[in-house]
Amino acid sequence: MVLMKVYYKSPIFMQNILTSVRGYQYKRQRNGKYYQREMDFYNKFDVTDEVAVQKYQAKELQRLLHFVVNHSPFYKEFYKNIDIRQIQTPDDLKKLPILEKKIVRNHIEEMYTISEKEAVVSHTSGTTGTPMKFLHTYEGIQRRNAILDDFKREHGFINGQMKKASFNSSEIVAADQQRKIFWRDNVPMKQRLYSSFHSQAENIHYYVKNLNEYKPISLDGYPSTLYEIARYINTKEISLDFKPIAIFPTAETLHPHYREEIERAFKCKVFNQYASSEGAPFVVECTAGNLHYHKLSGVIEQVEDDEMLITSFMNNGTPLIRYRIGDKINFSEEKEKCACGSAFPIVQSLEGRSTDYIESEEKGKVTAVFLSIISEEFKTSIVNMQYIQKKLNHVIVNIVPDSSYEEKIDNIILQKLIYTFGENMTIKLRKVPEIPKDKSGKFKFVRNHLAR
Numbered sequence: 001m002v003l004m005k006v007y008y009k010s011p012i013f014m015q016n017i018l019t020s021v022r023g024y025q026y027k028r029q030r031n032g033k034y035y036q037r038e039m040d041f042y043n044k045f046d047v048t049d050e051v052a053v054q055k056y057q058a059k060e061l062q063r064l065l066h067f068v069v070n071h072s073p074f075y076k077e078f079y080k081n082i083d084i085r086q087i088q089t090p091d092d093l094k095k096l097p098i099l100e101k102k103i104v105r106n107h108i109e110e111m112y113t114i115s116e117k118e119a120v121v122s123h124t125s126g127t128t129g130t131p132m133k134f135l136h137t138y139e140g141i142q143r144r145n146a147i148l149d150d151f152k153r154e155h156g157f158i159n160g161q162m163k164k165a166s167f168n169s170s171e172i173v174a175a176d177q178q179r180k181i182f183w184r185d186n187v188p189m190k191q192r193l194y195s196s197f198h199s200q201a202e203n204i205h206y207y208v209k210n211l212n213e214y215k216p217i218s219l220d221g222y223p224s225t226l227y228e229i230a231r232y233i234n235t236k237e238i239s240l241d242f243k244p245i246a247i248f249p250t251a252e253t254l255h256p257h258y259r260e261e262i263e264r265a266f267k268c269k270v271f272n273q274y275a276s277s278e279g280a281p282f283v284v285e286c287t288a289g290n291l292h293y294h295k296l297s298g299v300i301e302q303v304e305d306d307e308m309l310i311t312s313f314m315n316n317g318t319p320l321i322r323y324r325i326g327d328k329i330n331f332s333e334e335k336e337k338c339a340c341g342s343a344f345p346i347v348q349s350l351e352g353r354s355t356d357y358i359e360s361e362e363k364g365k366v367t368a369v370f371l372s373i374i375s376e377e378f379k380t381s382i383v384n385m386q387y388i389q390k391k392l393n394h395v396i397v398n399i400v401p402d403s404s405y406e407e408k409i410d411n412i413i414l415q416k417l418i419y420t421f422g423e424n425m426t427i428k429l430r431k432v433p434e435i436p437k438d439k440s441g442k443f444k445f446v447r448n449h450l451a452r
């Protein structure tokens with residue numbers, strides 16, 4: 001991109017100004033009139049009132065269905081033999097066909113209800129085939145941001161008014177920059193962006209020193225980056241000069257050992273949340289530490305094999321109804337009430353994209369969540385770990401050893417993995433000084449090249 005070339009050639013003070021200019025445009029896009037309307041609405045809405053929640057959901061669902069058959073050529077055809085007036089509540093959704101990814105891939109342009117010019121565009125990541133382009137209306141974007149900011153408000157953080165440190169940006173610092181300044185300021189959003197790409201071992205102390213000067217009220221971004229920094233703080237027994245209110249990881253799986261390490265380093269709670277670039281309904285963590293499916297943002301159905309179907313109230317540009325997003329969800333068995341009082345159902349577990357697994361003939365699919373539990377046992381002697389599968393019955397395990405690592409740990413890990421994957425799995429342990437991130441600065445714990 002030409003603009004980025006100009007940006008990288010500018011001195012750092014200029015890059016800060018450009019980051020703020022971009023931030024200002026972004027703020028206008030996300031915090032417009034719809035945002036304010038929704039923020040006020042959520043502020044007043046009583047989420048402990050089960051009847052009110054049900055009523056809202058039914059009304060939004062009817063509005064959505066009416067909208068799609070009138071504005072999306074795809075849905076007009078897809079539902080042509082169905083009387084959509086019969087679908088009144090989330091339970092009635094079963095009468096509608098499931099929207100498979102393949103269908104979306106082939107028909108996405110007919111699904112759009114707006115032109116690209118008037119839309120905010122997002123792309124799904126390319127881990128499962130070609131990326132898809134989703135168009136969002138400004139209203140949709142603002143409603144989504146309001147849900148997210150309302151979630152943060154519940155945990156005491158007012159987005160845009162309180163200082164935050166964000167670790168999800170790879171572009172703000174040129175890959176080959178020599179100076180050790182790995183952050184830029186977005187003044188309008190009271191945000192300091194830290195490069196998630198440069199946070200390698202030799203640079204981390206610069207990050208910690210700068211955080212100590214900046215003293216953010218909250219931190220957000222990739223849990224893998226937050227974890228790297230937290231681990232450094234804990235190992236070096238650094239005590240920080242600030243204590244954030246809350247930490248909000250985004251975009252990657254939050255492994256249990258990540259959470260533990262991050263909470264210990266920053267002496268504050270981590271609150272997780274699930275969203276997607278397609279615009280799926282939200283799953284958010286409450287003050288009592290449970291995940292809830294946010295019923296005001298859409299409908300989530302749990303179908304066979306815990307597969308998740310999503311219906312979004314927030315994406316009118318590319319409407320998604322009963323879309324099989326590829327993630328798995330498990331709701332709490334009984335109608336268990338959460339200590340926080342919310343009428344939103346408790347989510348027992350949520351698993352990322354179904355490509356996050358390693359497959360062996362003997363044991364089938366071993367999920368990233370399961371592998372992260374194994375890795376946790378070795379966390380005192382391992383800085384980082386990654387599983388890569390390129391062929392069946394073959395796995396490469398990259399290990400970044402700590403100074404306390406001893407050769408005999410190799411055998412313990414091997415035994416554990418043979419037990420996990422079966423005798424026929426060839427397991428190759430590789431000691432590496434660092435595990436490279438992808439272009440966006442994300443770290444992938446499991447890379448499965450076989451999965452489609």
Ligand SMILES: [Zn+2]
Pocket residue numbers: 286287288289290292338339340341342
């Ligand atoms: Zn709760």
